[in-house]
Amino acid sequence: MKDETKAAIICIAPAIAIIGTFTLFPIFYSFGLSTTDWDGLSPTINFVGLSNYSKLISSGAFWNSIKVTLYYTVGVSIISVIAGLALASLINRTGGRLASFYRVIYFIPVVTSFVAAGVVWKSLFSPAGFLSDTFRSIGLSPPNWLADPIWAMPALIIVGAWMRLGFNTVISLAGLQSIPRGYYEKAKIDGAGALNRFRFVTIPLMKPIILLLLIMSLVDAFLIFDLAFVMTGGGPLGATNVAGLLLYKNAFHYYKMGFASAIGVMIFAIVLIITLVQMRLFKFGRRA
Amino acid sequence: MKEMKGVAPVAIAVVIIVAAIAAVAAYVYLKPEEEVSPGEVELKFWNYWDGTNAQAIVALISEFEAENPNIHITNVPITWGELLPKLMATVAGGEVPEIAIGDLVWMSKLAGTGLLVPLSEFDDFEEIDYEDFYPEMRKIGRYNDKSYSLPVSANNLELFYNKEIFEANGLDPEDPPTTWDELLEIAQVCTDPDEGIWGMELYTGTGEGLTWQFQVYLWQAGGEFLSADLSSAAFNSPEGKRALQFWVDLIQTHEVSPPGPWGFFGQGKAAMVMDGTWMVGGWRPGGWAPITWDWGTAQMPIPSGGEPATNMGGEQIFIFETTSEKEAAAWEFVKWLTSKETQVKWDILTCFMPVRDSVAEDSLYLTWATTTEPRLVPFIECQQYAHARPMVVQYPEISDAFSEELQKALYGVVSVDEALASAEARVNEILAD
Numbered sequence: 001m002k003d004e005t006k007a008a009i010i011c012i013a014p015a016i017a018i019i020g021t022f023t024l025f026p027i028f029y030s031f032g033l034s035t036t037d038w039d040g041l042s043p044t045i046n047f048v049g050l051s052n053y054s055k056l057i058s059s060g061a062f063w064n065s066i067k068v069t070l071y072y073t074v075g076v077s078i079i080s081v082i083a084g085l086a087l088a089s090l091i092n093r094t095g096g097r098l099a100s101f102y103r104v105i106y107f108i109p110v111v112t113s114f115v116a117a118g119v120v121w122k123s124l125f126s127p128a129g130f131l132s133d134t135f136r137s138i139g140l141s142p143p144n145w146l147a148d149p150i151w152a153m154p155a156l157i158i159v160g161a162w163m164r165l166g167f168n169t170v171i172s173l174a175g176l177q178s179i180p181r182g183y184y185e186k187a188k189i190d191g192a193g194a195l196n197r198f199r200f201v202t203i204p205l206m207k208p209i210i211l212l213l214l215i216m217s218l219v220d221a222f223l224i225f226d227l228a229f230v231m232t233g234g235g236p237l238g239a240t241n242v243a244g245l246l247l248y249k250n251a252f253h254y255y256k257m258g259f260a261s262a263i264g265v266m267i268f269a270i271v272l273i274i275t276l277v278q279m280r281l282f283k284f285g286r287r288a
Numbered sequence: 289m290k291e292m293k294g295v296a297p298v299a300i301a302v303v304i305i306v307a308a309i310a311a312v313a314a315y316v317y318l319k320p321e322e323e324v325s326p327g328e329v330e331l332k333f334w335n336y337w338d339g340t341n342a343q344a345i346v347a348l349i350s351e352f353e354a355e356n357p358n359i360h361i362t363n364v365p366i367t368w369g370e371l372l373p374k375l376m377a378t379v380a381g382g383e384v385p386e387i388a389i390g391d392l393v394w395m396s397k398l399a400g401t402g403l404l405v406p407l408s409e410f411d412d413f414e415e416i417d418y419e420d421f422y423p424e425m426r427k428i429g430r431y432n433d434k435s436y437s438l439p440v441s442a443n444n445l446e447l448f449y450n451k452e453i454f455e456a457n458g459l460d461p462e463d464p465p466t467t468w469d470e471l472l473e474i475a476q477v478c479t480d481p482d483e484g485i486w487g488m489e490l491y492t493g494t495g496e497g498l499t500w501q502f503q504v505y506l507w508q509a510g511g512e513f514l515s516a517d518l519s520s521a522a523f524n525s526p527e528g529k530r531a532l533q534f535w536v537d538l539i540q541t542h543e544v545s546p547p548g549p550w551g552f553f554g555q556g557k558a559a560m561v562m563d564g565t566w567m568v569g570g571w572r573p574g575g576w577a578p579i580t581w582d583w584g585t586a587q588m589p590i591p592s593g594g595e596p597a598t599n600m601g602g603e604q605i606f607i608f609e610t611t612s613e614k615e616a617a618a619w620e621f622v623k624w625l626t627s628k629e630t631q632v633k634w635d636i637l638t639c640f641m642p643v644r645d646s647v648a649e650d651s652l653y654l655t656w657a658t659t660t661e662p663r664l665v666p667f668i669e670c671q672q673y674a675h676a677r678p679m680v681v682q683y684p685e686i687s688d689a690f691s692e693e694l695q696k697a698l699y700g701v702v703s704v705d706e707a708l709a710s711a712e713a714r715v716n717e718i719l720a721d
Binding site for chain 1: 300304305308309312372373375376379380397398400401402403484492493494495546547548549551555557681682684685688692695696699701
């Protein structure tokens with residue numbers, strides 16, 4: 001073993017110990033739990049093989065939860081990445097002190113707790129709330145957001161995208177600033193308008209960053225729990241009963257820790273697939 | 289940087305890992321012993337009472353400690369939604385509170401876990417006058433013919449109405465509805481879409497909120513939720529259809545009730561609502577959610593040919609198995625808190641309903657209720673009609689499934705018959721599992 005390797009081992013040992021105890025061990029433990037009928041309270045645990053998984057596969061509630069989670073995930077990712085890029089472009093043109101001011105403003109939601117944001121947005125969306133009043137004041141009749149099976153998920157997506165927007169903006173901004181100005185000047189000389197410069201210079205050079213943000217958003221948004229828990233409780237008509245919430249209900253309300261662990265393993269598998277696709281797209285190990 | 293040679297790096301890595309494990313182990317096993325003098329007992333009491341109820345329990349604990357100087361009780365307030373998950377985590381970690389309260393619907397599960405002390409096995413159990421607790425409450429927390437919990441607080445659901453909306457629509461504010469027909473009539477008179485005011489607010493969200501409200505209408509119509517042996521659904525009956533049809537009529541046919549978020553009555557946007565005893569304490573002046581306009585309470589209106597009914601809510605108190613010394617001290621507190629004398633004080637401080645016959649008939653209590661808070665009287669009078677929700681361990685899951693299927697009828701997606709049939713199928717499937 002080379003000495004550098006040994007030094008590296010020493011440096012990462014504490015991190016490994018912590019991640020091993022608080023991340024890896026619980027993951028493998030829940031793999032184990034998913035093959036039992038443990039109720040979360042009793043001392044008795046029976047091995048039931050894969051029966052939790054066969055129940056899961058035939059459960060309508062589970063597939064509904066995957067469907068609505070994907071809806072949320074795709075919605076949040078696309079909106080927050082596009083809006084983040086657009087905002088970054090605007091801030092990039094502003095420049096100077098104002099730019100750092102905007103950057104901070106848009107970053108605030110990123111460091112806000114999902115629960116706090118959920119509570120505030122819930123009151124904004126309520127029938128007597130600010131958003132509905134604003135709709136009415138300009139002569140539109142607002143949907144009954146969180147109580148409407150069609151509008152409840154878009155409402156969550158708006159909040160989720162808002163929470164992510166700042167992060168995507170800051171990363172996009174860094175990307176934009178790394179594009180040499182010369183490219184734009186040359187394109188200008190060749191007669192390219194603002195739109196064409198964006199399309200033929202910005203987009204191609206930003207592609208790796210857009211892809212990175214998209215995949216990070218997908219993985220992150222798939223784990224949604226707090227927003228749905230606080231804002232809708234999974235309703236109405238199961239429209240926002242996301243996988244994380246279904247897991248929580250089974251574990252802590254229905255006393256089905258084994259079944260809930262199986263849901264957890266499925267979420268793990270789906271996020272793993274997204275990550276593998278990401279590695280493929282980025283040609284893992286090489287620069288994109 | 290000078291490079292490290294030989295076995296040193298590996299040794300250091302091992303030392304760090306061992307130290308980390310040792311630190312965790314030391315924390316778990318070598319926690320400083322609480323400083324307790326011989327003969328003194330420290331107990332933790334987990335509950336989800338908040339606001340004025342939290343102040344009341346803290347005051348009562350001090351009173352108990354003054355009478356029992358050897359027993360120290362730490363009040364640990366936890367929210368309702370957090371208490372059960374937290375309990376599960378501590379059970380898994382092997383460290384439980386000595387005393388806790390639970391929602392009635394948790395008790396069928398908790399009683400059978402083997403974690404609780406069977407209270408009826410204490411030598412002096414006979415002395416607490418167990419038969420004085422309401423019979424429906426004594427059914428809760430029973431397992432293998434032993435009692436694992438005692439009733440400590442109670443509430444039920446009755447009608448609240450906004451007297452100012454009544455007056456504005458030419459109705460007598462002292463004449464609340466007594467039948468479903470009158471309720472519908474008044475709701476129609478009071479509904480004003482331009483002002484965003486609804487006649488009657490129903491709970492239409494997913495979960496137990498919908499289920500336990502609907503059960504009142506079901507029982508009033510003469511129906512049952514589960515079969516007598518608790519093995520199958522019983523709500524898909526003519527009575528169940530009548531109750532659900534009434535809700536669908538209010539929401540869909542007459543549009544006097546909003547499907548959607550809860551809370552219109554508290555914002556002055558609904559003329560009537562069925563809500564719990566605790567809201568008398570919340571909405572009154574000085575309460576935790578005071579409202580400024582005049583409001584009253586009344587017994588829930590009943591359908592023609594129906595019977596008065598309400599849903600029984602509340603808490604039960606129980607003791608975890610620890611050491612015999614702690615269990616005995618905990619039992620002293622549980623006996624004291626559930627005794628008639630303490631319960632009278634407790635109910636006056638909190639506006640909870642009596643759990644004992646003798647409290648409901650106590651002259652001090654009755655004088656307080658009729659003079660200080662007469663809006664509690666309909667609740668006290670109707671406590672005798674309170675039904676307990678079925679004591680099955682699957683109840684929380686049944687309740688969620690039931691509410692999800694009923695929502696489809698309330699939103700007009702399926703018919704009343706279809707909603708009850710699919711709810712029946714799902715509930716039976718959960719019970720069979």
